[in-house]
Amino acid sequence: MLVVAVLLLVVVLGFAVARPFKLPEAVAAVPAAVIAVAFGLVPWRDAVDEARELGPTIGFLAAVLLLSYLAELHGVFEYIGDVAARRSHGRPRRLLGAVFLAAASVTAALSLDATVVLLTPVVFAAALRIRARPAPHVYACTHLANSASLLLPVSNLTNLLAFAASGLGFAAFAGLMAAPWLAVIGVEYLVLRRFFAADLAVGAGPVPAAAGPAPRYALAVLAATLAGFALGQPLGVHPAFAAVAGSLALAVPLVRRRLLTLPAAIRAANPAFCAFVLGLGIVVLAVRTHGLGRLVDALVPASPTFLGLLAVAALAALLANVLNNLPATLVLLPAVQHSPGLLLAVLIGVNVGPNLTYVGSLATLLWRQILHARDAAPSARQFLRLGALTVPAALIAAVTALWAGLHIAGV
Amino acid sequence: MCECQGMNVLVWIAEGTWSAATDAAARYTPPGASLTLLHVVDPALAAEVAGAWTGLLGRGHRDTAPAVDAVAAAAEQDLLAAAAERLTRPAAVVSRRGPAEREVVTACTELGAELLIVARDGDRNHLGPRSLGRQTRFVVDHAPCQVLLVWP
Numbered sequence: 001m002l003v004v005a006v007l008l009l010v011v012v013l014g015f016a017v018a019r020p021f022k023l024p025e026a027v028a029a030v031p032a033a034v035i036a037v038a039f040g041l042v043p044w045r046d047a048v049d050e051a052r053e054l055g056p057t058i059g060f061l062a063a064v065l066l067l068s069y070l071a072e073l074h075g076v077f078e079y080i081g082d083v084a085a086r087r088s089h090g091r092p093r094r095l096l097g098a099v100f101l102a103a104a105s106v107t108a109a110l111s112l113d114a115t116v117v118l119l120t121p122v123v124f125a126a127a128l129r130i131r132a133r134p135a136p137h138v139y140a141c142t143h144l145a146n147s148a149s150l151l152l153p154v155s156n157l158t159n160l161l162a163f164a165a166s167g168l169g170f171a172a173f174a175g176l177m178a179a180p181w182l183a184v185i186g187v188e189y190l191v192l193r194r195f196f197a198a199d200l201a202v203g204a205g206p207v208p209a210a211a212g213p214a215p216r217y218a219l220a221v222l223a224a225t226l227a228g229f230a231l232g233q234p235l236g237v238h239p240a241f242a243a244v245a246g247s248l249a250l251a252v253p254l255v256r257r258r259l260l261t262l263p264a265a266i267r268a269a270n271p272a273f274c275a276f277v278l279g280l281g282i283v284v285l286a287v288r289t290h291g292l293g294r295l296v297d298a299l300v301p302a303s304p305t306f307l308g309l310l311a312v313a314a315l316a317a318l319l320a321n322v323l324n325n326l327p328a329t330l331v332l333l334p335a336v337q338h339s340p341g342l343l344l345a346v347l348i349g350v351n352v353g354p355n356l357t358y359v360g361s362l363a364t365l366l367w368r369q370i371l372h373a374r375d376a377a378p379s380a381r382q383f384l385r386l387g388a389l390t391v392p393a394a395l396i397a398a399v400t401a402l403w404a405g406l407h408i409a410g411v
Numbered sequence: 412m413c414e415c416q417g418m419n420v421l422v423w424i425a426e427g428t429w430s431a432a433t434d435a436a437a438r439y440t441p442p443g444a445s446l447t448l449l450h451v452v453d454p455a456l457a458a459e460v461a462g463a464w465t466g467l468l469g470r471g472h473r474d475t476a477p478a479v480d481a482v483a484a485a486a487e488q489d490l491l492a493a494a495a496e497r498l499t500r501p502a503a504v505v506s507r508r509g510p511a512e513r514e515v516v517t518a519c520t521e522l523g524a525e526l527l528i529v530a531r532d533g534d535r536n537h538l539g540p541r542s543l544g545r546q547t548r549f550v551v552d553h554a555p556c557q558v559l560l561v562w563p
Binding site: 013016017025026029092112113116117120121124125128129131132133134135138139141142145197198199201202203205270273276277280324325326382383 | 425427430431456463464470475478479486490533535544545547563
């Protein structure tokens, strides 16, 4: 049974990485989940429970994806790029500081997807506008998309999954993760400054003209939405509702100006991705019930001592690199659900870990290497070197900060 | 007086150091020299932007590399135009795609350059070979012609 379940998981992940004929990943994940249920790998009732547990999380995810897409239509990201370029006064080092601030805030508030998809291209263009070398700034974005996604439940899908399982409140989650978040950003900044010293030491470029008007309405709605995440929950309002309300508030003026259509909004919420997560969740459940669960339970330390937290974070980082961080989170969560400390340490591992291999998993790395073997391949060496320099240090710094925070909070 | 009449000079235009290289070309090459401004875009960076997207498992297919390449190409034209204007002498313009250090060395061979003008970069606060940027170091070591290394 375990062999069949693992095979299903391999097929689902392999398909998601290879994407034959550019088909959506759900094309493999959903049938695989159906097979798992039909052949009794997962009891029907457990599958329904899993779907019911994942449902609100996936809804939340869709709302956050939509929110950042609408923010882009309002010109929020373009504005961030303009402000970063102008604040830099043409100096590469100052631009790096501005990019760190932008990438850390966008990742925390609007999730890593927003940083990767919407912010990184804007930062690339901003660097070129002041005639700076773009590499340090682009790497800052792609690195922080992962490592700065520790702060809020909305920052990363892995956090959303853990948040639903943890029983922690939105504010408590953010409170415990604030110190690890800052620690990781600090490590990334020091390493990147040193790593790209030659590119950053060159002279200043032109100072761009003043940025266009701030998209005040959109920024205000985003701020209100964030406040809604934190304040709504004690009143029994699921954060997903705040995200939906924020999306509606952003959508109305766009619809009025005919800048937004329903199909575009649905595409932005990415229903295929939501279906993929659901299918993956059920397939991972099958793998867990047939043996992997016991193995993981045996590997995971029982209590959140400093070494226990570090071991869990390292294990999570390893799994995130072997599997990808999404299945890694689904595999590990049930084993650490009993302890908020261990659960947050898992998140540190699965969020910071992906910076170690090229794009988050060995499978993806190998696949890309094969794809690029023939043309003049962009070498992954620089990324790997940077990962080796930042990830271990960031993991240790974040776990130390988490451990201290847990002690102070008395969790 | 001048055997260097018609001398083939390649000027490496890179972000952050382009103005120093251009000024050196205007100042240290004879009036009859044939100047070529060279800029290199490394497509690895666009692949990096697209790769980060690929790393987000399950989000569907979107190839961002062409859009990023277009931005890089527009910025390159802008930079080369600024350098040509600053030079105030006629110059040919060449742009290449690949790892910058390799492309500069190859361009020297292909264009038969007799002199390569490079503006130094690097972290001068630390002693040692790293006080020259990695790519600049490679070019200085491997260029198949005379190299004029100038300070920005």
